Amino acid sequence: MRLGVISALHQEQAGLIEAMQDKTTLMRGMREYTSGRLWDIDAICVLSRVGKVAAAATAATLIERFGVTHIVFTGVAGATDSLVRVGDIVVADALVQHDMNAAPLFPRFEVPLLGQSKFASDLGLTDRLVDVAQAFVRHDLKTMIDDADRAQFQLAQPRVHRGLMASGDEFIHSHHRRNALQTEFPDLLAVEMEGAAVAQVCFEFGVPFAVVRTISDGANEGAPQDFMQFIERVAARYAYGVVRRLCMG
Ligand code: ADE
Structure with a gap:
């Protein structure tokens, strides 16, 4: 396994690069790719910056230039379901590009000529992320996030969805935009700016991926x-804690 770990922003990945052993870095397309060992896993960490184009370029580079066999995207998202709260973790089982609209030529949300609008994440990697996220909120949150921050963000017992x-x-x-998205996708849990782009690239290259x-x-x-x-x-505490559990096996 060679794992690519993408986040959009530094604050969504801080700590992971520091935790890497035997590091080497390479600049490609204005991004710094850090290769090394993350708790015994051969891994490459990179910040994509924000948005679908940035995320797609990063995923394609990880696959083509660095030969990753799996990709995990870790970061933050906005909740679009009333049962999903700040501090909860959402693991995607499928992703859609809510701004894709080539109608009337193609159905709304469908990626033209690929014939699909939703891209499923890898079942095994997603199962594993749900398990490690649950272990993280049960066992690590109290020690990794201090009392003042847990009180401020009301992180008493976050849930995993x-x-x-x-x-x-x-x-x-x-709330207008949030409601509109909920109407379009009644089962939508969360919204962000990169995951579905990584999902499409991974689908096209046949590389298993997951988004947490x-x-x-x-x-x-x-x-x-x-x-x-x-x-x-x-945010960084969550990303570090979940990826650490994922890599430690
Ligand atoms: N990432 C985190 N919060 C978000 C929001 N409200 N919209 C889009 N991306 C996000």
Whole structure:
């Protein structure tokens, strides 16, 4: 196994590169790819920056230039389901590009000429991420996130969800947009800006992938502020804790 780990922002991956052994770095397409061993797994960590194009370019480079056999995307997302709260973890079982619209030439949301709108994540990797995310919230959260931050973000007993995630080149920050997405995709759990692009590239190359996201905000009017505070204070702890459990096996 050679694992590619992508996050959009530094705050979604901080700590992982420091934890890597036998590191080498390579610049490619304005991104720094760090190869090494992550708790005994041969891995490459990279920050894609924000958005679908950036994520797709990063995933394709990981596959073609670095020969990864699996990709995991770790980061934050906005909740679009009322049962999903800040601090919960969502593991995608499928992803859709909510801003794909070539209608009337092709059905809305369908990726033209690929004939599908939803891309399923790898079952085994997704099962494993659900298990390690559950272990993380049960056993690691208390020690890895200090009392003040757990109180502020109300992280008493976060939950792990598995389901549909949507991606688009848009930060969702109004209840109108959130409601519109819920209407389009009644089973949607969370929204972000990269996962479905990685999903499409991995589908095209036949590379198994999974997406794990911590909820930073409610994709509503409070989202910009909630997002900024969450990524500054706690997002990296989640990413580090979950990927560590994933790699330690
Ligand atoms: N990532 C985290 N929160 C988000 C939001 N509200 N919209 C899009 N991407 C996000």
